[in-house]
Amino acid sequence: MASVAHSAPETHAPDEVVHPLIAPGNSYKSITEKISNVILSGKTPRVWFFWFGIAFLFVNILGLSATVLLLIGTGIWGITIPIGWGFAIINFVWWIGIGHAGTLISAVLLLLNQKWRTSINRFAETMTIFAVMCAGMFPLLHTGRPWLAAYWLMPYPSTMGVWPQFRSPLIWDVFAVSTYLTISAVFWIVGLIPDFAALRERATSRFGKVTYGMLAMGWRGSARHWHHYEIAYLLLAGLSTPLVVSVHSIVSFDFAVSVIPGWHTTIFPPYFVAGAIYAGFAMVLTLGIPMRKVWKLEDFITMRHIDCMAKVMLATGLFVAYGYGMEAFMGYYSANTYEGFMMINRMTGPYWWSYWSLIFFNVLIPQLLWFRSIRANIPALFWISMSINIGMWLERFVIVVTSLHRDFLPSSWGMYYPTVWDWGLFAGTIGFFLFMMLLFIRVAPIISIAEVRGLFAETRHGHGKKHGAEEVAA
Amino acid sequence: MSTHQTTTSSLHGMMAEFASAEELLDAARRTRGAGYRNVDAYSPFPVHGMDEALALPKSPVPLFVLIGALAGTALGFGLEYWVSVIEYPIMVGGKPFFSWPAFVPVAYETTILLGGLTAAISMLMINGLPMPYHPVFNVERFSHAMTDRFFLCIEATDPKFNREETKKFLEGLHPYQVSEVEE
Numbered sequence: 026m027a028s029v030a031h032s033a034p035e036t037h038a039p040d041e042v043v044h045p046l047i048a049p050g051n052s053y054k055s056i057t058e059k060i061s062n063v064i065l066s067g068k069t070p071r072v073w074f075f076w077f078g079i080a081f082l083f084v085n086i087l088g089l090s091a092t093v094l095l096l097i098g099t100g101i102w103g104i105t106i107p108i109g110w111g112f113a114i115i116n117f118v119w120w121i122g123i124g125h126a127g128t129l130i131s132a133v134l135l136l137l138n139q140k141w142r143t144s145i146n147r148f149a150e151t152m153t154i155f156a157v158m159c160a161g162m163f164p165l166l167h168t169g170r171p172w173l174a175a176y177w178l179m180p181y182p183s184t185m186g187v188w189p190q191f192r193s194p195l196i197w198d199v200f201a202v203s204t205y206l207t208i209s210a211v212f213w214i215v216g217l218i219p220d221f222a223a224l225r226e227r228a229t230s231r232f233g234k235v236t237y238g239m240l241a242m243g244w245r246g247s248a249r250h251w252h253h254y255e256i257a258y259l260l261l262a263g264l265s266t267p268l269v270v271s272v273h274s275i276v277s278f279d280f281a282v283s284v285i286p287g288w289h290t291t292i293f294p295p296y297f298v299a300g301a302i303y304a305g306f307a308m309v310l311t312l313g314i315p316m317r318k319v320w321k322l323e324d325f326i327t328m329r330h331i332d333c334m335a336k337v338m339l340a341t342g343l344f345v346a347y348g349y350g351m352e353a354f355m356g357y358y359s360a361n362t363y364e365g366f367m368m369i370n371r372m373t374g375p376y377w378w379s380y381w382s383l384i385f386f387n388v389l390i391p392q393l394l395w396f397r398s399i400r401a402n403i404p405a406l407f408w409i410s411m412s413i414n415i416g417m418w419l420e421r422f423v424i425v426v427t428s429l430h431r432d433f434l435p436s437s438w439g440m441y442y443p444t445v446w447d448w449g450l451f452a453g454t455i456g457f458f459l460f461m462m463l464l465f466i467r468v469a470p471i472i473s474i475a476e477v478r479g480l481f482a483e484t485r486h487g488h489g490k491k492h493g494a495e496e497v498a499a
Numbered sequence: 500m501s502t503h504q505t506t507t508s509s510l511h512g513m514m515a516e517f518a519s520a521e522e523l524l525d526a527a528r529r530t531r532g533a534g535y536r537n538v539d540a541y542s543p544f545p546v547h548g549m550d551e552a553l554a555l556p557k558s559p560v561p562l563f564v565l566i567g568a569l570a571g572t573a574l575g576f577g578l579e580y581w582v583s584v585i586e587y588p589i590m591v592g593g594k595p596f597f598s599w600p601a602f603v604p605v606a607y608e609t610t611i612l613l614g615g616l617t618a619a620i621s622m623l624m625i626n627g628l629p630m631p632y633h634p635v636f637n638v639e640r641f642s643h644a645m646t647d648r649f650f651l652c653i654e655a656t657d658p659k660f661n662r663e664e665t666k667k668f669l670e671g672l673h674p675y676q677v678s679e680v681e682e
Contacts, residue, residue, distance in 0.1 A: 052647065052648040053646060053647035054646055057543075057645075057646045057647065100681050111675070160545075180578060180582060186502045186587070187587065188582040188586060188587040189582070190583075190589065190591075191579045191582060191583050191601065191602055191605060192583070192591065192601040193599055193634050196605065197604040197605055197608075200575075200604070200605045200608040200609065201608050202603065204608040204609070204611055204612040206614070207609060207616070208612065208614060208615040208616075211613070211615055211616060211618075211619045215619050218628075219543075219645075220543075222645045223543070223645045223646060225645070226642040226645040226646065227645075227646070229625050239629075241628035242585070242623070242628040242629035242630070242634075243628055243629050243631060243633060244628065245541060245633055245635055245636070245641075245644070246541045246542050246543055246645060247539050247540070247541055247626075248527075248539055248540040248541070248542065248545075248546070248549045248550070248553055248555070249553075249555060249626070250538060250626045250628075251544075251545035251546075251549070252545075252549075252550050252555050252558055253558045253560055253622050253625050253626055254545070254626070255621055256560045256561060256622075257547050257560050257618045257619060257621070257622035258562075259617045260560065260561060260564050260614075261615055261619065262613045263620050264564075264568075264611050264614050264618070265611075265615070267611065268608075268611045269616075270606060271540070271604070271608065271611075275604055275608075276647070278604070316543075434662075441627060475543065477546070478544040479544035479545060482520050482544060482546075483547075
């Protein structure tokens, strides 16, 4: 009988060679234990409480900013004419973009059979859901009276007899974002069912057993169940893939369908989607690097995962840089006065600092990722991903603010100054995001146990037993 | 669960435990080869080749998803047409009421929405989940099926099922242990 706890492969891959996807020396049992112990061991790292406290403080700032907004109105924000879209839209696009990496990792990489997705997909999907929640708050609060948004946004037979305008990209956005949230949540829940079953069996408290038992819905790992489950999961991935591309394309239509110079451009959909993936991977690294360290998940999120993510960031970063270049080129080549002026104004106008910091954070710094030594340097990667988070936020700031503040008529030019409430709401959603992520880590497996076991089985048996772990890496 | 005397009628089946996915797969093939039909395998992750080993019929989930997705397209597009042309037509810049290119994004999203919901819901319904009780959980070691052990169950409803002979057959597969599964 083959031993379940299979011994580690004897040879270690040298640093120059690719690292394995699952560290050597693991077994089905150790995988299950190491991942579920994050929740069930009862030992919560002190650093968790520290960040949870900070996040909770910011959740309160979010509550306060939203309450004041609802009591007084959007006048407390810095938005004015001509800059009617300020932080609300900048933050909305930024958060939606961050969410996109989750779907990309869980769906697109599944279809492409990229095995390195397995131990980071749950974490990234969770990020997607909370990031989309943060994103959704902004347009709703931007309406000023979210309780009326129901009949502005959703098609339902109200007594007023009014219906949404389906020719408007803003309504497309409502459908895209709500579908995105729903399908991401469904995908995530379906993926969690077998893991809840594992937790149900391992939980020691009565409360844990009952709660995970209900969440697992009686999952028993039957071959007949897996048969339908796998195909449903694959189909969900197949449906999520066009969805993720459509969501940020539609978000870009909010801009591109208008006639404002700097917005009215056909490059927006692909450039927004690439930017979204770029921002999303940066956030996965920003949160993933501390997480794997604190909860000692280095066995599953190995240097190989980190290297792959860095390469994806480099590639999508180049798409984005191409987008910036093309915008500048079209300003010149279109020979359109307004386009040309918009571009010169972006680079040398009152908001020049935002454009050049964007280029610095989003284009220059990430070029460090070309170097293998940087991609293997955890602190460097953390700071590069932080730089991309800032850069992507600045990108949306540049697009929204610099395009609006000087349009066709000099008499209608203006400036935009965000107020303390703008900042409060923005910082509040970052706190909310962190708060939800920290809570999730405590209640559900942050790495898909069932999928890592499946990957482990494949590496052990698919390619001969001896060098299993290396084979996956190859 | 119950401690009363187990007869064949109160048995759900006979269950054998294995240590690896290959052993389970091999056992499933041999069980099927021996003429057993009502057989199920339990594993902590999907075992490749098990569908063929147990000769599971093709899953109907893809068909349901196709129907759900097409229904989504029809509903989304129908809603837009009805709102924009019949119920609440608004003239904007002389554009036609039935401006179908502008209706594509929403119909696209509703296609994915209903397709995805159908995938999840049909999978759960076909599998009979949520299921609050199932006899296999009566086997004490079955909880390991969620961690690192592999189980094969020949169900009592199988025409060839016979308490003694089935037990003997399963023992011939060299499992870790064979146990009776009470209803």
